[in-house]
Amino acid sequence: MQDLLARMTVEEKVGQLSTLLGWEMYQKDERRVDISAAGKKAIDERHIGALWATLRADPWTKKTLKTGLNPLQAAEATNALQKYAVEHTRLHIPLLLAEECPHGHMAIGTTVFPTSIGQSSTWDPALIRRMASVIASEARVQGTHIGYGPVLDLAREPRWSRVEETYGEDPVLNGQMGAAMVQGFQGTSLKSGLNVVSTLKHFTAYGVPEGGHNGGSISPGYRELNQSFLPPFRAAVKAGALSVMTAYNSIDGVPCSASEWLLTDVLRKQWGFQGFTVSDLGSISGLVGSHHVAATPAEAAALALNAGLDNDLSGYGYDKALLAAHQQKLVSMEALDRAVSRVLRVKFDLGLFENPYVDPKKATKLVRNPAHVQLARQVAQESIVLLKNEKNLLPLAKTLQRLAVIGPNADNIYNQLGDYTAPQPESNIVTVLEGIRAQVSPATQIFYAKGCAIRDTTDANIAEAVAAARRAQVAVVVLGGSSARDFQTDYQSTGAATVTAAKGGQPLSDMESGEGYDRATLDLLGKQQELLQAVVATGTPVVVVLIKGRPLNLNWMAAHVPAMLDAWYPGQEGGHAVADVLFGDYNPAGRLPISVPRHVGQLPVYYNAKRPAKHDYVETSAKPLYSFGHGLSYSKFEYSTLRVSTAEHSGPCR
Structure with a gap:
């Protein structure tokens, strides 16, 4: 990897840090699927290193059952993209392809599982690990390398629009489910052809915005961050997660996408994270337009990269802005090489330099098979x-x-x-x-x-x-x-x-x-x-x-x-x-x-809120209607002839 890095130009390095929107990068007719003119241009002129949501279909992408790709076509499309990247670039570097995978690969014809809030209602990490391995296999055989998920935001604000994507209000349950997803996604070897890198979302404290407004600011203390919001991410990182996505919000006035404390001190120095970080879509440019902590795109790119944000999901947060930041000496070559090496390491771990392609016939057989449906x-x-x-x-x-x-x-x-x-x-x-x-x-x-x-x-x-x-x-x-x-x-x-x-x-x-x-x-x-x-x-x-x-x-x-x-x-x-x-x-x-x-x-009403205990309101009880952990069954239980035995113990209390 160091040899490859030494041979790269600054432009090629910056290109490796760009993850562009992928659904415009292929073209499809009745006979074949191939790379589009937009895809060729992005590789030729911008030296891009990754694509996101290439296979995504929904009203936002305007890809339908007719205009989108079935699993066979999806594998053909990703092969065509990889072939062009490998054969038409100076250093033959393959692409990283990322997809949304929270409750199934967000592509046509895949298996659709319950959303995360339902997954956590199972309280069954082993089952969720099995589910994640199925999602990963369906994505990988179509050419995907990174699955976005799990979402580890604590849901303590039910007015917030993304509660369904979370595992609920409890840090321990979130951590257990997150670790299970990571283990299922990544397996024991990323070179298996059936596993993908897991991207944790959203780092951090994104799920409790003021007023329930998506992406809104929050003001937790550092004790609360360490006791509640960070532990689920730490558990998933310890389980081996190789990618972490930053959140849109700020913490104590510092945007997460520009927080050296989060991205370097906590994630790498304290937890030993070895993967790469990626922005949420547009969050680097948001340092200028939303948070107003940078005056220019170049300053925003420098803030993010120097803080430890390696990869730009959008293609317009770094790109020209990062080149300008380097030219203005806001970003050193050492900092740039550090970010690029983290992205390239994952490509090597996935075995993409040896084999960037997939077998389309395998995708047809594996995706949404009867075992996955069951x-x-x-x-x-x-x-x-x-x-x-x-x-x-x-x-x-x-x-x-x-x-x-x-x-x-x-x-x-x-x-x-x-x-x-x-x-x-x-x-x-x-x-x-x-x-x-x-x-x-x-x-x-x-x-x-x-x-x-x-x-x-x-x-x-x-x-x-x-x-x-x-x-x-x-x-x-x-x-x-x-x-x-x-x-x-x-x-x-x-x-x-x-x-x-x-x-x-x-x-x-x-x-x-x-x-x-x-x-x-x-x-x-x-x-x-x-x-x-x-x-x-x-x-x-x-x-x-x-x-x-x-x-x-x-x-x-x-x-x-x-x-x-x-x-x-x-x-x-x-x-x-x-x-x-x-x-x-x-x-x-x-x-x-x-x-x-x-x-x-x-609101907020969650079971492990800080003391002192709440007292009732004039109009209603302060207790929830149904508490965390509530759930009945058809079983009946009876306890009878109970006995309690005691035994004295001498010695110091422990």
Whole structure:
């Protein structure tokens, strides 16, 4: 590596630190997939070292099932990119290809698992490690080398839009889940052809922004940082993580992307981190435009690189700005070589210089195979939390004669999948309605009614839902939220969604969660509460199934609905998993990884808050409605004829 570094020009070194947006770097027609003119230009003129989200498909990238890439085409595309980089550059340096992989590789045709908040509800690190190894294998056989994930932000602000991406409020649980993801992603050898480098997000304290505003500032003390926010990252670094992404926020006025204390003192000197750091998208330029701690792009690049930020996700944070910083003597050659060597070391660790290519046929066979689909069902099963089960209404009998399935999330594939999910063929996803139909007796009559949307109030048919409930012996009402992006949504340059009003008479999208969709309240939106109250008023026993990405206000339903399941965003097999629990084929064992508040006015509310203990408000209790760790099951326990034996012990107390 030192020999390679010595032969590189300054421009080539700077290029190795640029990770550009990748989905414009390939072109596709009916016959083949190849590198695009934009891809050739980036390699030829900017000497780029990495691409991000090359295989990503979603409304932001404008890649659909038709215009995006299936696994075979994805492998062909990454091979074409690597071939050009290796054969048309002076030093034949291969590319690093990074992808979003939090609950499945965010590409067409891959396996979609529950989002992270559901993963942590399993409290099963061994299972999550297995899941991560599957995600890694599906990504690597398509040509990916780096998987972005896990997200290790503590979720102590449920109004924040990205709670679904986290493992909840507890540092220990976060650390255990994060370490499991790292071990599953990276395996025992990055040269296996089935493993990827794990990128930890977001370093650090990103998940508790003031007012719940995504990317907002926070003001923790250094004791709180060390006791709560840093331990999950430390656990994942000790598990071997080789990449860390900086957060958008500042801490005590110092942006994370320019914090030498975080990126050098803590990460490297204290923890012994051996990988490379990468900015979040646009966070280096944000030192000028958002944080105002640098006057020019060159000053921003110098602040970041000198602090220990190695790689630029965007391609415009370093690039020309870093070259200018070097020319202005704001960045030394020693500092530049240090960052480049960290990136190159990972390329060597992955074996890319020996073999930068993948076998497209292998991608076709491995991605979303039956074993992976079955694992997605298992993770979804274990993630479901039984919040309430009055008079043992659950499990339901499969021989019910008449069953109503009601609600905006009962039969909506995208509302079930969470953010960072690619477009999906409908045949790949099992909704709750479909899962129930597959479980009950052929003689059971199922009455389905959507009732209303998640947010939009212009087109509701609550009367139809009421009629369905009145005809049924039990009504399953599926409510909650959605992170489903659509092609009418506007997006920021970072990919976060912009909250906008409906356009041109179009109904509001269901999206009320997911990056950029921060909330002021936690109430059910649209006419969902009205729908639920109308169904409950029929007198038919009601089971509520919640599909959502954050804790919501459940006060009314907790008081009036006999049975409640929280399924979070359960992924592609969520419908089967919910039905497995509803009908008793799986005994629910999920436990809440985050507290459910009674009211936004009591926030923050998490179980290990600093003392002194809170006292009640005039209007309500200070305690959460459901505490961290809550979760019921169908099992019954009895304790009898208990005995306590004591034994005296002499000697000093320990």
